[in-house]
Each structure stands twice: as C-alpha cells, then as structure tokens.
Amino acid sequence: MKSPIALSLSLLPFLTTPVLSAQPYSSWMASSFLAKGVEKDLGYEQAVLYRALDKVHTATGNASYSSFIDSQLEGLVNDDGSIADWPPEKKSLDDFRMGNIYLLLWEKTGEEKWKVAADTLRDRLNVQPRNEEGGFWHRDPDYPNQMWLDGIYMALPLYVHHTRLFAPTNATAFLDVHKQFTLIHEHVYNETTRLLYHGYDGSEPASSRRNWSDPETGASPYVWSRALGWWTMAAVDILEELDALLANSSATGDMQHVKTNAADLKAQFQDVMSGVIDVQRVGNTSDTANGWLLLLDPELAEREGNYIESSGSAMFVYSLLKGLRLKYFTGDLAQRAKTAGTTGYQGLVQNFVKANATGGYLNWEGTVEVGSLKGDASYEYYTTVPVVENDLKGAGPFILASLEYEAL
Ligand SMILES: *[C@@H]1O[C@H](CO)[C@@H](O)[C@H](O)[C@H]1NC(C)=O
Ligand SMILES: *[C@@H]1O[C@H](CO)[C@@H](O)[C@H](O)[C@H]1NC(C)=O
Numbered sequence: 001m002k003s004p005i006a007l008s009l010s011l012l013p014f015l016t017t018p019v020l021s022a023q024p025y026s027s028w029m030a031s032s033f034l035a036k037g038v039e040k041d042l043g044y045e046q047a048v049l050y051r052a053l054d055k056v057h058t059a060t061g062n063a064s065y066s067s068f069i070d071s072q073l074e075g076l077v078n079d080d081g082s083i084a085d086w087p088p089e090k091k092s093l094d095d096f097r098m099g100n101i102y103l104l105l106w107e108k109t110g111e112e113k114w115k116v117a118a119d120t121l122r123d124r125l126n127v128q129p130r131n132e133e134g135g136f137w138h139r140d141p142d143y144p145n146q147m148w149l150d151g152i153y154m155a156l157p158l159y160v161h162h163t164r165l166f167a168p169t170n171a172t173a174f175l176d177v178h179k180q181f182t183l184i185h186e187h188v189y190n191e192t193t194r195l196l197y198h199g200y201d202g203s204e205p206a207s208s209r210r211n212w213s214d215p216e217t218g219a220s221p222y223v224w225s226r227a228l229g230w231w232t233m234a235a236v237d238i239l240e241e242l243d244a245l246l247a248n249s250s251a252t253g254d255m256q257h258v259k260t261n262a263a264d265l266k267a268q269f270q271d272v273m274s275g276v277i278d279v280q281r282v283g284n285t286s287d288t289a290n291g292w293l294l295l296l297d298p299e300l301a302e303r304e305g306n307y308i309e310s311s312g313s314a315m316f317v318y319s320l321l322k323g324l325r326l327k328y329f330t331g332d333l334a335q336r337a338k339t340a341g342t343t344g345y346q347g348l349v350q351n352f353v354k355a356n357a358t359g360g361y362l363n364w365e366g367t368v369e370v371g372s373l374k375g376d377a378s379y380e381y382y383t384t385v386p387v388v389e390n391d392l393k394g395a396g397p398f399i400l401a402s403l404e405y406e407a408l
C-alpha cells in the first residue's frame with residue numbers, strides 16, 4: 001500500500017492542481033498547513049501538529065517541515081532556552097506537551113537551548129500538584145484532584161522520554177509514570193466495554209467531588225472519544241520508548257519493576273484497543289464511516305446528536321496501525337486491528353479530507369473543538385460543542401495515521 005495517489009485522485013475529481021496531489025496524504029496534509037499558516041503558540045495543539053510535521057520531515061527528508069517548526073518557535077523559546085511568557089505558577093498538564101518538541105529538536109540538532117527548555121518542563125513535573133493517591137491534577141487551580149485521559153498524553157510521554165535520555169536509571173520516575181496509568185485505570189475503566197471514561201475526581205471526602213462523579217469511583221459519566229484517543233496514543237508511544245529503554249538495560253533491582261510495568265501497560269493497551277475495535281462503526285454511510293462516535297458508550301450509539309468525530313477516529317487509527325507495526329497485537333487481535341485500522345483510515349480519507357479547490361490544498365473536517373469536565377459533563381454538553389475545520393488536534397493525528405498507513 002505504498003501509493004495512495006490513485007485513491008486520492010479518484011476521490012477528489014474536482015482537484016485543479018494535480019501536481020500537489022501527486023504525493024501521499026501525509027505530506028499533502030502537512031504542506032497544506034504550511035501553506036495556510038499556523039498561529040505561533042506553545043500550546044498542546046501546536047505541539048500535536050509539530051510532532052506530525054517532524055515525522056513527515058523524517059519520512060521525506062524535505063527540510064521545509066523542520067524549518068517551519070523552527071520558525072514557529074522563534075521568539076517563543078529564547079536563545080538561552082528560557083521560555084517567553086511562561087509564568088512559574090502555571091500548572092496545567094496541557095502545557096507539558098510542547099516539551100516533546102524541545103526534546104526532538106535537541107536530539108536532531110544538539111542545540112543546548114532545547115535541552116534547557118525541556119529541562120524546565122521536566123522540573124515542573126516535580127511540583128505539579130497531586131491528589132491523595134499521587135495522581136497529577138489536570139490543572140491547578142481549575143481541576144483540583146482530577147485526572148483526565150487528556151493529561152496522560154500531555155505529560156507522560158515527555159516524562160518518559162526525558163528520563164530515558166537523561167536519567168535512564170531513574171526507576172522512580174518510570175514507576176511514577178506507571179502509577180499514573182494505574183490510577184486512571186482503577187478509576188475510569190469499564191470492564192464490560194473495556195473502555196475508559198473521560199476522567200475522575202479524586203477529591204476527598206467523596207462529598208466534595210464534582211457533581212458528575214460516580215459515587216464509587218469518581219469517574220465522569222461518558223467515554224469521550226478524543227480523550228480515549230489521547231490515552232491510546234500515549235500508551236503506544238510510551239511502549240515504544242520503554243522498548244528502547246529496556247532493550248538496553250540489564251533490568252536489575254528497581255529496573256526489573258519497570259520491565260514488569262511495561263508488560264502491564266502493554267496488556268492495558270491491548271485490552272483497551274480491543275474495546276475500541278468493538279465500537280468501530282462498520283460501514284460507509286455518514287453515520288458509520290468506519291469511524292468512531294463522539295461518545296463511545298454502546299447505549300449511546302443510536303442516540304440523536306451523537307456523530308462520527310474525526311479527531312478521535314484519527315487517533316484510534318494511528319494507535320491501531322502503530323501498535324500493529326510494533327507487534328503489540330498478536331493472533332486474532334492483530335487481524336482485527338489491521339482491519340479496523342485500514343478501513344478506519346479509508347473512512348477518514350473519504351469523510352474528513354476535503355480538497356480546497358482554489359489552492360490545491362487539503363482541509364481537515366469534522367473535529368470537535370473541545371470537551372471538558374469543567375461543566376456538568378452531560379450528553380447535551382458534549383454533543384453541542386461546535387465542530388470545526390482544520391483543527392490541529394485532528395489534522396495532526398491524521399498525518400501520523402497516514403504515515404503508518406503509507407508504510408503498511
Ligand atoms: C518540500 O515541502 C515544501 C512544503 O510543502 C514544498 O513546497 C516543496 O515542493 C517540497 N520539496 C520537494 C523537493 O518535494
Ligand atoms: C484555499 O486555500 C487558500 C490558501 O490557504 C486560501 O487562501 C483560500 O481561502 C482557501 N479557499 C477555500 C475555499 O477554502
């Protein structure tokens with residue numbers, strides 16, 4: 001499956017600039033964002049796109065993608081590695097995501113400033129507030145004692161990668177990462193669906209928790225696809241990191257526990273992905289699209305207002321195809337993952353990739369703007385958030401999914 005070109009042309013008969021289409025979707029979508037321009041910001045949405053652009057750079061060798069990232073960070077990270085406009089009291093897990101970009105730039109260029117910037121974020125993890133069981137608060141002060149699946153993706157890959165690069169025998173850090181996964185799993189996992197709810201409130205006493213909390217577990221009421229997508233991407237990316245770490249570690253003492261934990265995380269990943277495959281909407285009508293619904297609880301599948309959402313779908317496709325490539329699925333699960341990942345990918349292209357006729361560029365459609373546990377976390381809340389075009393939280397994962405698909 002090396003050439004999606006024929007597919008792209010047949011799907012996009014109105015395209016007026018064939019030159020631009022003569023490339024895989026990964027670089028086509030990536031170059032579309034270069035052409036459209038991206039707001040300069042250190043937020044996690046930009047970090048998600050930049051990671052995808054970096055992978056396209058690696059895949060194509062085209063330096064335009066890496067110089068774009070450089071130019072986007074100019075003025076935001078100073079020459080000495082200090083981060084502009086970064087108040088020391090800021091404590092939101094969302095702000096850690098950009099640390100992954102600093103690390104990859106450090107690995108590519110060896111420039112000290114990127115290490116300084118990454119170190120700053122790593123050190124902030126040491127003072128991020130935690131709930132009574134040791135779980136990172138999603139944000140101080142807004143979301144005290146709450147863990148969200150989103151935060152797993154925002155903070156933990158940086159935590160793992162930084163530790164692997166600069167303190168590879170710091171078992172305490174790896175054990176702490178596993179503890180974050182464990183707490184989330186204990187509080188938000190549903191045994192029947194094998195899916196994870198959006199988050200939980202770990203405030204004590206239970207009477208002080210937010211009104212959406214399950215009385216026993218503290219969990220929020222619904223499985224929101226993007227939050228679960230963040231979790232699946234974090235899990236597969238961290239498993240890859242741990243493979244690299246443990247391949248080269250004698251794994252004695254506490255590092256032996258890190259190895260056991262990696263096996264446990266892999267089992268969690270396999271189990272949850274199996275649940276994800278079960279709720280794929282098989283078929284190519286607009287309410288199936290071989291995609292995944294905004295809210296994945298099976299009893300909501302036919303409820304009015306629920307719809308196929310593009311960012312969560314792209315994240316699942318990426319996680320399925322990358323998990324397959326890294327051989328994290330075996331036997332029957334590997335076959336199911338391959339079918340779900342490839343049909344899911346074709347669904348993304350058919351339903352959410354649209355040509356911009358005037359420029360020959362692509363637009364990315366169908367991504368819900370936000371989903372939060374700020375309010376009442378109700379069905380009405382989730383399903384009435386606007387759906388927007390060219391959202392980086394959807395387009396970035398689509399580019400990553402494309403690279404996996406193109407490498408099949
Ligand atoms: C590299 O990417 C840029 C930006 O998308 C594009 O304009 C240029 O044509 C590409 N170069 C090659 C050699 O493909
Ligand atoms: C197409 O993309 C170009 C370049 O970004 C932009 O100027 C133009 O407004 C877009 N047109 C449509 C119809 O989206």
Ligand SMILES: *[C@@H]1O[C@H](CO)[C@@H](O)[C@H](O)[C@H]1NC(C)=O
Pocket residue numbers: 126167170172173176
């Ligand atoms: C090891 O990780 C722990 C937990 O994050 C941290 O408190 C400690 O400072 C780290 N030690 C080193 C030497 O990096």
Ligand SMILES: *[C@@H]1O[C@H](CO)[C@@H](O)[C@H](O)[C@H]1NC(C)=O
Pocket residue numbers: 244247248
């Ligand atoms: C393992 O560690 C050795 C010694 O530090 C190093 O030379 C080698 O490149 C490492 N291998 C991998 C796969 O990281």
Ligand SMILES: *[C@@H]1O[C@H](CO)[C@@H](O)[C@H](O)[C@H]1NC(C)=O
Pocket residue numbers: 284350
């Ligand atoms: C749906 O899938 C069928 C079988 O793969 C195919 O023949 C048909 O063209 C598809 N329809 C759309 C709208 O993509």
Ligand SMILES: *[C@@H]1O[C@H](CO)[C@@H](O)[C@H](O)[C@H]1NC(C)=O
Pocket residue numbers: 190191192193297298299
């Ligand atoms: C697990 O999910 C099923 C299907 O959504 C639901 O009916 C059940 O109540 C959930 N169980 C728990 C303990 O939340």
Ligand SMILES: *[C@@H]1O[C@H](CO)[C@@H](O)[C@H](O)[C@H]1NC(C)=O
Pocket residue numbers: 211212374375376
């Ligand atoms: C739950 O709390 C939220 C936020 O404080 C509030 O907007 C909502 O009205 C409350 N819902 C109920 C049913 O009390």
